[in-house]
Amino acid sequence: MTQVIHRFQLPNGLLVLFEPMADVQSASLSLLLPAGGTRDLPGRCGTASILSEMFNRGADGFSAREFCAALDNLGLQRSIQTGSAHITVSAATTADRLLSCLPLLARMVRHPHLAHEEFEPARDLIAQGLLAIEDEPRQKLGKLLRQHSYPAPWGNSSEGELEDLQQITVDDVRRHFHSFVTPTQAILGIAGNLELSALEDAIYNAFADWSGPALAEVISEALPPTPFHLPHESAQTHIGLAWDTVTYKDEHYYEAWAAVSLLSGGMSSRLFTEVREKRGLCYAISASLSTLKDQARVMAYAGTTTERAQETLDVTVAEILRLHENITADELQRCRARAKSSLIMQQESTSSRASSLARDLYLLGRVVTLEEIHRRIDSLSVERVRQFIFDHTPKSMVLVTTGPQELNPSAVVSLR
Amino acid sequence: MKFHHCQLSNGLTLIAETNPSVHSVAAGFFVRTGSRDETADVSGVSHFLEHMAFKGDERFSADDINRVFDEIGAKYNASTSEEVTMYYAAVLPEYLEPALQLLAALLQPSLRQADFDMEKNVILEEISMYEDQPSFTCYDHVMATHFAGHPLGQSILGSQESITALSADQMRAYHQSRYHTGNILLAVAGRCDFDLLCQLAETHCSSIPRGKTSRQIPDFQPRTASSLVPKPGSLQQHIMQMGIAPHGTDPLRYAAELLSVVVGDDNGSRLFWELVDPGYAESADLGYSEYDGDGAWMSYLSCAPEDVRENLERCLSVFDDVNRSGITPEELEQARNKVASRIVLRGERPMGRLTSLGSNWLYRNEYRSIAEDLQLIRNLPISQIHELLKQYPLRMSSTAGVGPLETL
Numbered sequence: 001m002t003q004v005i006h007r008f009q010l011p012n013g014l015l016v017l018f019e020p021m022a023d024v025q026s027a028s029l030s031l032l033l034p035a036g037g038t039r040d041l042p043g044r045c046g047t048a049s050i051l052s053e054m055f056n057r058g059a060d061g062f063s064a065r066e067f068c069a070a071l072d073n074l075g076l077q078r079s080i081q082t083g084s085a086h087i088t089v090s091a092a093t094t095a096d097r098l099l100s101c102l103p104l105l106a107r108m109v110r111h112p113h114l115a116h117e118e119f120e121p122a123r124d125l126i127a128q129g130l131l132a133i134e135d136e137p138r139q140k141l142g143k144l145l146r147q148h149s150y151p152a153p154w155g156n157s158s159e160g161e162l163e164d165l166q167q168i169t170v171d172d173v174r175r176h177f178h179s180f181v182t183p184t185q186a187i188l189g190i191a192g193n194l195e196l197s198a199l200e201d202a203i204y205n206a207f208a209d210w211s212g213p214a215l216a217e218v219i220s221e222a223l224p225p226t227p228f229h230l231p232h233e234s235a236q237t238h239i240g241l242a243w244d245t246v247t248y249k250d251e252h253y254y255e256a257w258a259a260v261s262l263l264s265g266g267m268s269s270r271l272f273t274e275v276r277e278k279r280g281l282c283y284a285i286s287a288s289l290s291t292l293k294d295q296a297r298v299m300a301y302a303g304t305t306t307e308r309a310q311e312t313l314d315v316t317v318a319e320i321l322r323l324h325e326n327i328t329a330d331e332l333q334r335c336r337a338r339a340k341s342s343l344i345m346q347q348e349s350t351s352s353r354a355s356s357l358a359r360d361l362y363l364l365g366r367v368v369t370l371e372e373i374h375r376r377i378d379s380l381s382v383e384r385v386r387q388f389i390f391d392h393t394p395k396s397m398v399l400v401t402t403g404p405q406e407l408n409p410s411a412v413v414s415l416r
Numbered sequence: 417m418k419f420h421h422c423q424l425s426n427g428l429t430l431i432a433e434t435n436p437s438v439h440s441v442a443a444g445f446f447v448r449t450g451s452r453d454e455t456a457d458v459s460g461v462s463h464f465l466e467h468m469a470f471k472g473d474e475r476f477s478a479d480d481i482n483r484v485f486d487e488i489g490a491k492y493n494a495s496t497s498e499e500v501t502m503y504y505a506a507v508l509p510e511y512l513e514p515a516l517q518l519l520a521a522l523l524q525p526s527l528r529q530a531d532f533d534m535e536k537n538v539i540l541e542e543i544s545m546y547e548d549q550p551s552f553t554c555y556d557h558v559m560a561t562h563f564a565g566h567p568l569g570q571s572i573l574g575s576q577e578s579i580t581a582l583s584a585d586q587m588r589a590y591h592q593s594r595y596h597t598g599n600i601l602l603a604v605a606g607r608c609d610f611d612l613l614c615q616l617a618e619t620h621c622s623s624i625p626r627g628k629t630s631r632q633i634p635d636f637q638p639r640t641a642s643s644l645v646p647k648p649g650s651l652q653q654h655i656m657q658m659g660i661a662p663h664g665t666d667p668l669r670y671a672a673e674l675l676s677v678v679v680g681d682d683n684g685s686r687l688f689w690e691l692v693d694p695g696y697a698e699s700a701d702l703g704y705s706e707y708d709g710d711g712a713w714m715s716y717l718s719c720a721p722e723d724v725r726e727n728l729e730r731c732l733s734v735f736d737d738v739n740r741s742g743i744t745p746e747e748l749e750q751a752r753n754k755v756a757s758r759i760v761l762r763g764e765r766p767m768g769r770l771t772s773l774g775s776n777w778l779y780r781n782e783y784r785s786i787a788e789d790l791q792l793i794r795n796l797p798i799s800q801i802h803e804l805l806k807q808y809p810l811r812m813s814s815t816a817g818v819g820p821l822e823t824l
Contacts, residue, residue, distance in 0.1 A: 023437045024764055025764060026764055072750045072754050075760075094757060121693065125692065128652065128698035129698055132651075132652050132718065135550055135651055138549075234548045238548075269486075273479070277478060277479075278534075280534040280535065280541075284545060303545050304541055305540075334486040334487050338489045339489075342489070344439050344440065345765075348764060348766075350764075
């Protein structure tokens with residue numbers, strides 16, 4: 001089946017991608033607003049996060065409850081997430097009702113009340129979410145690992161920082177909204193059982209008269225030093241590792257993808273087999289590729305009790321460093337098979353297609369078809385993947401831990 | 417979509433919902449066994465056994481199992497609850513046979529001593545991992561408190577002590593007593609040919625032994641009780657409460673599902689507007705759980721410790737108001753629309769259909785299509801909600817807490 005993807009741009013800059021899917025009953029959208037946490041002012045980390053929360057608190061003359069009832073009655077499942085680059089509105093319902101939701105969603109993101117009396121409750125909620133992260137060491141580790149892997153503001157926590165929240169005012173949130181919730185760099189991905197012409201009309205009606213300023217580049221700062229340990233009276237020691245890899249737009253991205261897949265792609269992958277299955281060192285171990293527009297890392301995680309933590313760290317680092325050794329054709333073939341199956345199964349999910357469309361356009365400036373991914377993955381050879389891994393063997397690694405006891409970081413430090 | 421079912425020559429039931437317009441097929445073995453079927457000396461064995469299934473049999477080693485599942489690009493895993501152990505895989509239609517073959521192998525593992533000893537470490541690590549997640553600890557405690565003296569109160573993971581003391585022989589005996597055709601269902605959803613599926617199932621499931629196992633369903637009345645697990649260093653307090661609700665075959669269970677959405681959905685519900693929207697609590701929700709012979713309301717609250725008392729009063733006043741005055745037609749309509757949309761969206765993928773297909777058969781021996789479910793939800797009258805509230809008011813008898821508070 002040939003995949004058709006329509007692309008058009010509104011005069012105000014909003015980029016729209018639409019993938020018709022005839023075999024499904026649903027339709028989904030993913031709206032990327034260029035107002036993520038990297039746009040928070042220094043000392044005001046959490047502004048974007050409060051704004052995301054306040055989108056739900058009334059807009060364009062309608063109260064929060066009225067809005068909520070209208071969207072629920074259209075069966076719209078929805079979420080608003082704050083990321084580093086974007087605030088992302090994701091929504092899905094049956095295909096016959098998505099077009100009726102569009103004008104409501106447009107009102108919500110274009111004309112939120114951002115009322116003074118709604119600010120305190122929104123900030124309190126964000127603060128409680130941050131407190132909950134402090135209580136869950138694995139989540140806390142994820143936050144710390146990101147902070148130590150990407151320079152600020154890219155490494156900043158999109159959820160916010162507790163110590164900054166009290167400095168943020170409703171005016172900061174309004175300024176953030178007016179400066180960054182703008183169509184000039186916004187992207188709307190839509191997938192589902194819809195007609196193009198009706199969709200185009202609905203999008204023009206909802207968004208054509210939206211306007212906003214152009215955006216400046218985000219300036220990066222320096223990285224904090226590592227290894228870093230945060231003492232915590234937890235049952236397990238939580239270990240995070242990160243190292244550089246290539247970005248999504250790099251010509252060797254698929255080699256980088258294959259490398260991570262060999263390391264941690266399935267239950268037959270290296271880390272799961274060596275650390276968990278053969279040695280029984282932990283329950284949770286994983287590595288994944290994290291890519292921003294201009295920088296990318298592989299991030300690995302393991303959680304294990306204190307007496308096994310040192311061995312877990314040492315074995316994990318050793319496996320990462322010897323990944324280029326003895327890669328077999330079968331091993332690579334398994335990575336291909338898993339990818340192929342995921343790609344085909346994506347065609348059953350309008351929400352994963354909608355978010356892929358929007359994400360591709362942001363990271364690459366174009367949409368990669370499933371067929372192209374298929375072809376790129378098929379063309380990988382053991383030798384090319386091995387060479388890539390060899391050339392990109394980590395020359396330094398970020399190590400972050402939290403738990404009752406600090407670990408000996410020599411496996412990581414000796415790389416330098 | 418079309419429903420089929422048959423019984424294999426060894427007595428195993430096979431059900432399938434075939435759908436030519438999807439791209440994949442999902443298959444799952446539902447074993448009617450879980451922590452409620454364990455005796456105290458083997459607490460945690462169902463879940464540990466689920467891990468051991470992946471260590472292979474005489475034909476497939478542990479490496480083979482993981483390798484072949486990955487070779488066919490399967491999305492596969494297993495889960496253990498109080499009542500069901502489920503092994504499943506979603507694959508492209510051309511790989512249905514190897515997927516079935518492997519899943520069937522999982523049901524009859526060799527349970528080798530060396531694998532048992534090694535995997536025990538992983539289970540102990542998993543227990544420690546959940547200890548670091550306060551909401552999970554809270555769930556374990558509220559179940560133990562509410563179902564004190566009843567098998568549903570038994571922990572799924574077991575404890576460090578029970579797992580350390582467990583022997584491979586005890587696991588073998590448990591496996592032998594629970595993994596029979598009379599206790600297992602094979603369910604398949606998605607793109608496949610049913611005749612071919614029957615042949616494949618016949619070929620690969622024939623060695624599952626015949627047999628039937630019963631389950632204790634004792635009478636149960638919860639006492640009012642609470643249990644607090646102190647975590648002095650934590651910043652947030654987690655509270656869960658439970659009360660009696662319709663059991664898994666009670667016709668009122670659909671009304672219970674809708675009422676829980678009106679009162680305690682994570683967005684737009686009564687608890688949401690009273691506690692979360694004003695910023696008093698990070699979470700405040702209400703769910704409905706159905707079990708074999710029992711059912712429960714379960715509410716969850718997470719907030720700053722100093723606000724717990726006031727927030728519990730707010731929850732109580734929401735529950736009292738609903739018990740006294742019911743809900744409005746508008747609220748019911750909103751919940752119907754939310755639930756209907758969830759059913760359609762979840763049902764679009766074979767993996768999403770598999771669980772409801774299997775559970776409906778396992779618990780009620782019935783098949784329900786998406787269309788039937790939607791019709792029932794759309795037509796459910798408000799009088800049924802009020803009947804439900806008369807029989808099963810939102811009255812929480814059991815409480816558990818995890819966090820800095822030592823008393824409530």
